[in-house]
Amino acid sequence: MTNRALITGVLSAAVTIAAWAIAWPRGSASRNPSSVPEKETHPTPPRIDPTSTITALREAKTPEEKLAAAARLHLIPVERIPELLESFPVMENKWPAFATQALLIRWASKDGAAAMEWLWKTLPDRSYFPSASRDIRASWAWHDPEGLARWAEDHLQRTTPDEKPPNDSSPKIDSSQLSQICLWLVPHDPYLACTLRKKAGGSFSSQDVALAQAIPTVEKVRQALRAYDDLDQLSSTKISGHQMIPMQLLRRWQELDPEDFARSPYGHVMPVSVHGGDYLRKNAWRTLSAEKRANHANAIISGKDGDGRAAGIYQIASQWAEVDPAGTASWLESLPRSEAKQWAGAVSGVIAPKDLPRALALLRTQEPAAYRSSLVRAFDAWTKQHPDTPADLSGQDELTQQVWRDLQALGRE
Structure with a gap:
């Protein structure tokens, strides 16, 4: 299986798991990719030879070898990554090589915007950008959710699918990619995620259902609801497009704690379901x-x-x-x-x-x-x-x- 297939195909032990090992905030016990722990202090890492690490990444064949090589990347200073990316062929069949992807994920943990810009400018075929940047966005979300949210809003492509973006000198994301970003953000900061999703507009989709389902507690559901106005107008018998996500949030609240929901100001909204009888x-x-x-x-x-x-x-x-x-x-x-x-x-x-x-x-x-x-x-x-x-x-x-x-x-x- 090629590196491209490993990255763009099914979730790969060789790439995505290694990516998580690279980007995972040190000391975290949570596997949830949107859960960002408090910053911790760590001793100065030992000095390593970046060249040998890159060589190990490029020569690794099995998932275990790739995981072991990727696990050393947190020892490479982020400021060295741009020059390291100049030291070897970064693409394989128009797709980022495994070593390239690993370095970009590490880079995104400190400067997601720079990593995304580099990938956008370097990809031979920009139609690959959505899938090639997926793990980079995930790493960015773990470490700097607010920065990723700002970037996503600024780079949202607001043209129709048949229209050419007005400027292709910087990355553009579509509504589906933005919804995926919101999924990364919502368990950590529901208000941030829902505010970003609201600004994007667009049609309601299954990812919006997943957005509500990803919220782990009632308190975080309440935080998410703060992103929406006119909540007193919600009704399960007549739902307009902009009310679909708030209704899903209320349903999630009801699932998490039915008694608390029944006591809330919205207890009358969903006697049976979010879409009526x-x-x-x-x-x-x-x-x-x-x-x-x-x-x-x-x-x-x-x-x-x-x-x-x-x-x-x-x-x-x-x-x-x-x-x-x-x-x-x-x-x-x-x-x-x-x-x-x-x-x-x-x-x-x-x-x-x-x-x-x-x-x-x-x-x-x-x-x-x-x-x-x-x-x-x-x-x-x-x-x-x-x-x-x-x-x-x-x-x-x-x-x-x-x-x-x-x-x-x-x-x-």
């Missing part, structure tokens, strides 16, 4: 036959447009899976592959904790870059519900098993 409570799903469940689910989403369809799929899957995870997975599998972005979040967040082999089989049918993120979310969902139970991955391919082991190892650090 066309959804069923858990016990109602239990009373329907398998065929009627699928028919009812299809009827619910058939009348919804792009703004509501993703949230509808996630909501249905969350309720249905409580009583019939196998049937829920079958229904999700029946949805068009072209709508993978709509159902992938439900598969990784809802099905994976209940039926991991089925979930991984579904997620594996996505495009490689999408599987990359889905696998991390599936790992998070599984470990949250089964913190002391190892996952049975005996039927999975070697790469997935290796990634899972590396994620577990990072969680224990």
Whole structure:
């Protein structure tokens, strides 16, 4: 497998796990990429020979060799990175070499804007920029979330997909990339993430559902809600486009602490769901036959447009899976592959904790870059519900098993 495939394909033990080893804030016990611990003081690192480290990165073949080589990069002074990038061929088949990607991730931990600018100017084909910069943005989010948020707002491409950006001398990101940045930011700073998402505008998507689901506590949900005005106008019976995310935040609050939510000023908003009475409570799903469940689910989403369809799929899957995870997975599998972005979040967040082999089989049918993120979310969902139970991955391919082991190892650090 080439370095490009390792980076842009499924989550790679050789690249992404090594990237996390490079960028991970020292002393952190959290595996959540948006969790930025308090700064710690550390002794002055030993002097190393940057040339030998670069050579080790370039010559490493196995995931273990690459991880070991990448783990030494935190000893290289960041100010040396620009000159080091001039010392070897930085691209392989128009794609950043592993050593290049590792240095950029290290650079982004101190100066994300400079790392992004360098990549933008150096890539032979800028259509690769969104996926080539993914781990760089993640590293930046861990260390300087406010700086990344400012950069994302300044570099958001506000033209339509058919229009050429007015200036290609600096990086541009689209709304999908911005939503991904918000996902990195939200567990650390929900207000910052939701403020950035609100400024970007655009249509509601499954990533916005995931944005709310990534918030870990009620207090952080309250922080996120501060980003929105007119919350007293929210109603589950009539939702306009700009209210979709606040409603998802209220749903998350309700999930985290139903009693606290019921006592809040918004307790009357969602007696059943965030989209009104066309959804069923858990016990109602239990009373329907398998065929009627699928028919009812299809009827619910058939009348919804792009703004509501993703949230509808996630909501249905969350309720249905409580009583019939196998049937829920079958229904999700029946949805068009072209709508993978709509159902992938439900598969990784809802099905994976209940039926991991089925979930991984579904997620594996996505495009490689999408599987990359889905696998991390599936790992998070599984470990949250089964913190002391190892996952049975005996039927999975070697790469997935290796990634899972590396994620577990990072969680224990």
